[in-house]
Amino acid sequence: xxxxxxxxxxxxxxxxxxxxxxxxxxxxxxxxxxxxxxxxxxxxxxxxxxxxxxxxxxxxxxxxxxxxxxxxxxxxxxxxxxxxxxxxxxxxxxxxxxxxxxxxxxxxxxxxxxxxxxxxxxxxxxxxxxxxxxxxxxxxxxxxxxxxxxxxxxxxxxxxxxxxxxxxxxxxxxxxxxxxxxxxxxxxxxxxxxxxxxxxxxxx
Numbered sequence: 795x796x797x798x799x800x801x802x803x804x805x806x807x808x809x810x811x812x813x814x815x816x817x818x819x820x821x822x823x824x825x826x827x828x829x830x831x832x833x834x835x836x837x838x839x840x841x842x843x844x845x846x847x848x849x850x851x852x853x854x855x856x857x858x859x860x861x862x863x864x865x866x867x868x869x870x871x872x873x874x875x876x877x878x879x880x881x882x883x884x885x886x887x888x889x890x891x892x893x894x895x896x897x898x899x900x901x902x903x904x905x906x907x908x909x910x911x912x913x914x915x916x917x918x919x920x921x922x923x924x925x926x927x928x929x930x931x932x933x934x935x936x937x938x939x940x941x942x943x944x945x946x947x948x949x950x951x952x953x954x955x956x957x958x959x960x961x962x963x964x965x966x967x968x969x970x971x972x973x974x975x976x977x978x979x980x981x982x983x984x985x986x987x988x989x990x991x992x993x994x995x996x997x998x
Contacts, residue, residue: 834891836939837882840949843932844879845896846903847925848872853900853911858918864966868922871959878952885945919967926960929953930976 851872855865883893900906905928909921933953940946957974964973 830939830941832939833941833945834886834889836936837886837889837945838891838894840932840936841879841882841886842894842903843905843929844875844882845894846900846905847875847929848879849896849898849900849903850906850909850911850922850925851875853909854918854922857911859912859914860918861915864915864919867959867962867966871922874955874959881948916967919963923960923963923967923969926956926963927976929956930960 849872851868854860855868855872858865858868860868879896886893897903900909900911905925910917913921930953933949933956937946937949937953940949957976961973
């Protein structure tokens with residue numbers, strides 16, 4: 795991670811939304827009912843999580859006490875989450891399944907519980923970091939339910955872009971240690987990354 799900065803992350807384009815290239819086989823599969831209900835349900839859950847992330851990032855950029863660089867990240871990640879939600883919604887359309895409707899009220903999303911868009915920067919970044927960790931875990935959980943190869947490939951790309959967003963947010967939050975670390979399933983997201991005080995004590 796030496797020399798890795800927010801500027802280099804964005805300059806190299808690795809915080810992108812991840813392309814979703816669906817094959818024509820999806821339409822055929824939907825017509826033939828070859829795709830499982832589990833796949834549609836998994837896509838619906840991912841759409842809702844991406845809608846929530848889009849709203850959370852947007853509100854943080856608009857109302858939060860973010861500096862210019864952190865605000866730019868929030869605006870960019872809001873767009874990316876919106877693109878993912880749209881892509882998966884279009885996949886659900888091809889599977890003849892209604893996608894979840896988006897909401898402008900954070901209270902409508904479980905993942906935005908306790909979200910305060912007007913919080914100071916440190917609190918907002920901590921919340922958004924946990925949000926990204928939860929999104930990465932959700933993609934890992936839902937990907938086995940996806941049957942179509944294009945969806946599997948695209949979901950993997952999108953999960954990777956969330957991991958890259960996580961690194962950028964950790965840099966903005968000036969976290970220490972391995973910025974790419976993910977929590978063990980048995981631990982919470984907040985327990986997985988050492989705080990400054992913990993890092994200092996371990997160094998002594």
